[in-house]
Amino acid sequence: MRHILQIAVVGLMLTGPVWAQNLNREHGGDTYAAGEAVTQTLSATGDVFAAGSVITTSGSASGDIHAAGFDININTETGQDLYAAGSSVTITAPVGEDVTAAGYSVRSTSTAEISGNLRFFGRNVTIEGPVSGAISAFGGTVHLNAPVEGDAWIVGESVTFGADARIDGTLILSAPDEISVPDSVIPAVRITREPFDQHRIMQEWNENWGGAEMPMLPVWLSMFSAFLISAIFLLVLAAIFFTFADDRVEKMRRRVTRQPLQTFLLGVIGLSALFGMVPVTALTIVGIPFVPFAIFAILVVWTLGYLLAAYAIARRVFVAFDGTDDPTIMVKLVLVGLAICAVAVLNFIPFVGWVVNYTLVLFGVGAMTAGLLSIWIPDPDPALEADLITPSDDV
Structure with a gap:
């Protein structure tokens, strides 16, 4: 959780x-x-x-x-x-x-005393605060200038040690060049040097990460478990938005059912802009470190768009069967759960399942795009828009 x-x-x-x-x-x-x-x-x-x-x-x-x-x-x-x-x-x-941190530049200062283990992943990694446990530092450049009471595992293209660096346990060191480690940091007898091979390191990492023996499950049970985990995640995400941004969600939900064609076209535009961020960001050269963030943004917006559109369709069906126009959060979550199950069943239909899922994503992204544009470009005549709304629009 x-x-x-x-x-x-x-x-x-x-x-x-x-x-x-x-x-x-x-x-x-x-x-x-x-x-x-x-x-x-x-x-x-x-x-x-x-x-x-x-x-x-x-x-x-x-x-x-x-x-x-x-x-x-x-x-x-x-x-x-x-x-x-x-x-x-x-x-x-x-x-x-414990501390676990990842980024382009990751640093702990001398006042950051870590009572447990420290795990840093980044292009530039600097450890200046004392660590009571073990450290794992993976980066392009790694600088250690702090006492470490436990073991250390350091992997980097460039590794340096400051005057306050000390390792009381053992050191596993991987670097492309022969790194000189002062005796004041750790005696040579407690150092294990491993060749710096990025491909081999990542391969071992993946093998060890997934190498734990797990009970074998039937295929259907494995698929059901994966679906259950995904459904729980989406329900938790929906609950957070219903709690903290319910009014905004309702506005976007109504847009999906009121203006489906316009919302669909806005979804095409919004998703195209997101995918276009990746090559455009990379072409600026200085923006290359931010390409992973752009890809992650696509994944997040894709998921949120899918969830929003599924909920909007479920609400429309719910009202069509004489459901209340103002359901409780619990009813909304039940509708989201039913929508997720229905769409999951459609996935077993070749081609049709993909088309339905992708269409839902476009509807959801379109509603989010419209909401974003309404913030940046306010309506010049909101009274006119209010006059055009009929009671049937509340569905």
């Missing part, structure tokens, strides 16, 4: 333009913050979920912190684990347990 919530928060971040204002709310003991720029002084008793272009936090949090964005600065004393993903990630405060 934790990983589902992490992905959901990233989805909230990437669909930030849907809201006219930032999100800042406590719910169920957890703290949620999302927006273009999130600056928060925390005093959280539970977990913290933050998403935005620029995230800067201070204060304290008793539980875990999950942060996703472009520029992330965590100056919050974290009681348990810290998870962060962004272009630039900087950690400047103590963490009670």
Whole structure:
């Protein structure tokens, strides 16, 4: 469930333009913050979920912190684990347990004391805060300038050590050149050197990741398990949007049923623009590091568009069978679940299943595109639009 919530928060971040204002709310003991720029002084008793272009936090949090964005600065004393993903990630405060961070530039400062394990993945990795557990550092350049009480696994094209670097356990080192490790960091007898072969490293990583023996399941049960996990994820995502952005969801849902042709065409335009981001970003050269973010944005928008359109069609059928025009959140979630099951069944029909799924995505992306354009280009005469709405439009 934790990983589902992490992905959901990233989805909230990437669909930030849907809201006219930032999100800042406590719910169920957890703290949620999302927006273009999130600056928060925390005093959280539970977990913290933050998403935005620029995230800067201070204060304290008793539980875990999950942060996703472009520029992330965590100056919050974290009681348990810290998870962060962004272009630039900087950690400047103590963490009670483990740290897992990924980005182009990932750094822990001298004030960021890590009580558990540290795992850094990035182009430029810098570790300056003391680590009580083990470290795993994978990057283009890796710089260690902190004491490590446990073992270390360092893989990088360039590896350097500062004056404060010390490894009390063992060191597994992979680098393309012969890296000189000072005796003050670790004696040579406790160093294991492995050849730097990126292809072999990734192959071993994949094999070890998927090499655990699992009970063999029948094919049908494996497929059902995969469907069940996907359905639960989509239902959790729908519940979050129904809770925090229900009005906006309803506006986009009505657009799908009121103006299907226009919404479909806007979906074609919106999805084309998203796919066009990838080559255009790569052609700028400086934007190459952001290509993965563009691809991830496509995946998130595709999923959200599919979910929105499936819900819109289910609501339309529900009203056609004398359902209420203002259902509760529980009824909405039931409709979403039924829609997911119906579309999943259609997937077993060759060609037709793909066409239905793709059409739903275009409808959903079209409604999201229209909502985004309505924020950037306000209606010059909203009264005229109101006059054109008839009671039947509420369906």
